[in-house]
Amino acid sequence: AQSVTQLDSQVPVFEEAPVELRCNYSSSVSVYLFWYVQYPNQGLQLLLKYLSGSTLVESINGFEAEFNKSQTSFHLRKPSVHISDTAEYFCAVSVGTSYGKLTFGQGTILTVHP
Amino acid sequence: DAGVTQSPTHLIKTRGQHVTLRCSPISGHKSVSWYQQVLGQGPQFIFQYYEKEERGRGNFPDRFSARQFPNYSSELNVNALLLGDSALYLCASSPLVRASYNEQFFGPGTRLTVL
Numbered sequence: 001a002q003s004v005t006q007l008d009s010q011v012p013v014f015e016e017a018p019v020e021l022r023c024n025y026s027s028s029v030s031v032y033l034f035w036y037v038q039y040p041n042q043g044l045q046l047l048l049k050y051l052s053g054s055t056l057v058e059s060i061n062g063f064e065a066e067f068n069k070s071q072t073s074f075h076l077r078k079p080s081v082h083i084s085d086t087a088e089y090f091c092a093v094s095v096g097t098s099y100g101k102l103t104f105g106q107g108t109i110l111t112v113h114p
Numbered sequence: 115d116a117g118v119t120q121s122p123t124h125l126i127k128t129r130g131q132h133v134t135l136r137c138s139p140i141s142g143h144k145s146v147s148w149y150q151q152v153l154g155q156g157p158q159f160i161f162q163y164y165e166k167e168e169r170g171r172g173n174f175p176d177r178f179s180a181r182q183f184p185n186y187s188s189e190l191n192v193n194a195l196l197l198g199d200s201a202l203y204l205c206a207s208s209p210l211v212r213a214s215y216n217e218q219f220f221g222p223g224t225r226l227t228v229l
């Protein structure tokens with residue numbers, strides 16, 4: 001079975017500062033990796049995903065994540081955050097045999113202060 | 115295009131009652147998955163349905179059941195409600211059965227409170 005650990009439950013930062021949200025996973029087979037964002041009172045939205053190929057993946061709003069197989073990590077980064085990035089972020093994994101099952105981490109609440 | 119819709123938005127029940135939650139996937143999506151998100155935790159997988167067949171089941175008791183209809187909408191049923199069933203229930207749809215590598219599109223959820 002696979003598992004996901006998000007190392008920080010809350011990350012406060014100031015606007016325009018860089019941020020890193022950490023995610024480690026455990027799996028005995030190859031995985032697909034995802035970051036989802038959840039704004040208050042809303043469902044989850046896909047931020048970015050790693051399926052194969054380049055280990056660095058980017059989103060349209062400036063976030064990026066790097067798949068590190070040796071460290072079993074998929075940390076999310078943004079060089080300069082905005083107030084609007086305040087939300088809860090979830091790292092998730094799935095495996096090829098699992099059909100629709102996503103295994104999520106506990107979530108990291110990112111709060112961007114002015 | 116309409117996204118994934120769920121009804122009701124909020125629901126309050128008492129222990130021992132039964133509840134039915136509903137989900138309509140994005141048009142053209144044939145796969146529907148259900149997740150339970152307890153406050154302060156990440157979503158936990160409950161079920162996946164594709165073409166009206168159960169394709170995956172998480173570690174939930176038999177009190178939880180689901181079905182998918184010919185129009186690909188889905189219902190999640192929970193019997194004999196417990197206080198611990200209080201959570202946000204999320205529905206996600208995807209166009210393919212092998213949704214593991216495809217994006218799943220989530221609805222806004224149904225907030226269930228059990229008193």
